[in-house]
Amino acid sequence: MERIVYTSRARTDLASDEVFRIIETSARNNPARDVTGFLIFNQNRFLQLVEGERQALDELLGVLKRDPRHCDLAIHVREPATKRCFPNWRMRRLGSASESGAEILHILAERDIGPQCMQLVGEFLTYSEVVSQKRSA
Template sequence: MIASLLYASTAAEGLDSADVFKIVEDSSRRNPARDVTGFLIFDGSQFLQYVEGPQEALDGLLDVLNHDRRHHSVRVLHRAESEQRLFPRWAMRRAGATAEQELDTIRTARLPVGMMAEIDRFGTRRRAA
């Protein structure tokens, strides 16, 4: 079984686009060794991230995330398990307002309903800002 989780967090004061690209770059490099895949959405002040992989790897990643000073107030929104990965080729993909191909892929994936509702809600808030 593949575990997955969706979490939200608040960006640290002064975090900019270069910092977010560095997060994605570092995650893309480290996640294959962790056997973790997923995506990150950033709206300028909030992160929403979906990750999937072995449960132990996700638990370890959450511990790292809870100590990362680039964001705070990490909240796990949903957890799920599935037979297979939904994003096997995404070591870590940034899905922002200009990443329509990635956002379309996310919309057509078979994410659990609760996760997709959170992603849609996040996208609605991002467009309203």
């Protein structure tokens, strides 16, 4: 069992319905791979944490690298996991309009994803907030 955290950038501005389709497709396909995790999409950037067996994650990464909707895929964490932090999340979107960065971090802290993963999520959310503030200024 492994856990991977990666980021990538959308090639174009994605409408919320397109992001919803990505989540829906992942939730439909992930049970066959026995992959779980979450996705945060904010300011045209993705952060995703996925967990599963090594071969399944390697296959998923291959699919993700060929996906034309995003680019600049960077793996920040790839580590062994003794158990799943998200056993029931086939793919959950975090960061909807109703969830603040603090709420997301609270949800994840309860799941014990580890300090490195928490730091990455925190930095991602901070970056997204700064970009959002600059755009609205």
